[in-house]
Amino acid sequence: MxxxxxxxxxxxxxxxxxxxxxxxxxxxxxxxxxxxxxxxxxxxxxxxxxxxDDMEDLGLALVDVAGQSLRTVMREARQKLVTSQSVLDVSVNALFDHIAREPQLFHMLLREQGTGSESWRRAIRTEIRYFTNELAEDLERLGQAKERPIADAYTTADAIVAITFGGAGNALSMSADSRSELAARLVLQLRMIMLGSERMAEARD
Amino acid sequence: MxxxxxxxxxxxxxxxxxxxxxxxxxxxxxxxxxxxxxxxxxxxxxxxxxxxDDMEDLGLALVDVAGQSLRTVMREARQKLVTSQSVLDVSVNALFDHIAREPQLFHMLLREQGTGSESWRRAIRTEIRYFTNELAEDLERLGQAKERPIADAYTTADAIVAITFGGAGNALSMSADSRSELAARLVLQLRMIMLGSERMAEARD
DNA sequence: CATTTCAGTGTACGCGTGTACACCAATGTG
DNA sequence: CACATTGGTGTACACGCGTACACTGAAATG
Known part of the structure; x- marks a missing residue:
């Protein structure tokens, strides 16, 4: 049947x-x-x-597929969050590898956020916000475990996502060389955010 | 004649x-x-x-107009960089005001980076890179003047621009309320970056 | 086995598009 | 003043588009 x-x-x-x-x-x-x-x-x-129904309907289906792919990246990254030392370095590179494997999917998610219908944009925003929320949770937990709490976990996570996804969007149209150069810069920038966030938490006490 | x-x-x-x-x-x-x-x-x-010649040609002309507008924002922000105390706060709000005044221009610059022809994307990238370079210069000068140098001025400036412009792009489709909420978060995030960058510079000594 | 369901086809329609061509009338030039 | 230049018009064309309609044949159903 x-x-x-x-x-x-x-x-x-x-x-x-x-x-x-x-x-x-x-x-x-x-x-x-x-x-x-x-x-x-x-x-x-x-x-x-x-x-x-129409192309818009197909578009939403595509965002859904892209979202699943994104969640896979995240799950891998979360594993590494526990085990690895240089968390940021590994995570960024994991994301970049994933992107290189499915560029079209991430093209939609990262570079077409701003165009298209209302529902299209909301669908993408939802996927990214999901990512941000999970990251915020991890950051908070991790900060307490290491006794180096950060300030305002959601704001910190949001900054990390903005930097990372913005960079990843640009990476899509780069040579492999420029890409790893960019990845290195992103890691530096993320470190700045983490450092700054920790320091803000200290100052608050 | x-x-x-x-x-x-x-x-x-x-x-x-x-x-x-x-x-x-x-x-x-x-x-x-x-x-x-x-x-x-x-x-x-x-x-x-x-x-x-065609629509692409018009598009490049539009990016040019948008670039001029962007440079105006920057010039104003640079003035404030010297005079004001809460630099970041004032700058972000200045940018947001400007965006509210000419939303279409910034829609192109901030939300259509990823779409369109090669030359279109390069034109936009050039405008933004110009902005980043000028900011990097200012940051370096300011850091020395205040004797609180930052690490890797270009990388820092790039992070600031990524956060700010990314946020501004999202602001375009927000209510005034959500917008000022977002602006406040952006200021926090920029402060994290500055703090982190300074701390990285200290650690390097 | 007779009947219904339905994924996929072929034809046809009106519409908006980019752009080629011939033209006009006002401005600029010797 | 005679002529050349040129910004703008109207007509015309072939094209790709979304989609309505009538259809077919195989799978599912009773």
Whole structure:
């Protein structure tokens, strides 16, 4: 009873992959056309409607996929938060590796935050806020464990995310060399934030 | 001998204003059509070509206008860098005021960095890098004057710009209330960076 | 086995687009 | 004053788009 549903899932996935395949640093999701995506997926234009209401609907599905991918990065980073010494260094490099593996996904998340429909932008904002909240929690816990508390965990986490994701967005259109140079600078900047946050917490006592 | 050239300049400006007028948080520059802009400017579509090669050409002109506006903000901020006590607070609020006055310009600069043609993105990157360089210079000078030097002025400036512009980009689609809340958080984050940078410089001795 | 469901097709439509071409009328030039 | 320059117009074209409609054939259902 599932040959039918399986096949449907498959072509749905084909549409998603087709859209992703058409994205690159020159081409934003907003510039893709329904016909174009259907063509790339080997479908007649009309068949698109069997799977999504319109391009916006597809877009939200893509953000969802990207969100899952982002959560994977985070989970890995959280593991390292416990074990490693040079947390920041390892985390940033982990993120950069991940980005290099799925550039289109992160193109959407990091570089198309500001464009598109209201719901598109809200969906992206939600994914990123989720990331920030989790990080804030980790920072707080970690700060107490090491007895070097930080000031205002959410604000600190937000700064870290802004720096990291902003940088990662730029990394998308860079050579491997410039990329690792950028990664090094990001680590420095994150260290500044952590240092500053700790110092602010000290001053508050 | 200038009735002709004057008029031409005027309609060119009309085209620029028309494009700017069509931009808002839902509508990105990339989604504007040549005909649409010409229509808004009260021109026949063909007349567009008397002033710009194509939409990309217009886009670069717009980035140029935005860059000039950005440089104005910076000049004001630099004045305050010398006179005021709470530099960061005043600077961030100055930027936010400016943004509220010309939202379309900053929409392009802050939210459409990641989309569009190669030359479009390079033009935007150049404007922002200019800003970062000037800030780095100021930070270095200021740090020496106050005998509280900072570490790696360019890296510090880059972090400040990333935080500030990232935040400002988000501010564009916020209510006035959320906006000032955000501004307050940004000031905190910038203080973290400054504090951290100073501490890094101390540690290096 | 007869019937219903439904993913996918082909045709067709009106629309907005970029831009080529021929033209006009006012300004600038010798 | 005669002529050249040029900002702007109107017409026309082919194109890609979203999507409505009628359809088909295979899988699912009873």
């Amino acid at each position: 599932s040959t039918r549903t399986d096949k449907k899932q498959q072509t749905r996935q084909n549409l998603i992959d087709a859209a992703l395949g058409l994205l690159n640093q020159q081409r934003s999701f907003g510039s893709l056309s329904l016909r174009e995506v259907a063509r790339e997926a080997g479908l007649a234009p009309n068949a698109f409607y069997r799977h999504f | 200038s009735t002709r050239t004057d008029k031409k300049q005027q309609t060119r400006q009309n085209l620029i204003d028309a494009a700017l007028g069509l931009l808002n948080q839902q509508r990105s520059f990339g989604s504007l059509s040549l005909r649409e802009v010409a229509r808004e400017a009260g021109l026949a579509p063909n007349a567009f070509y008397r002033h710009f």
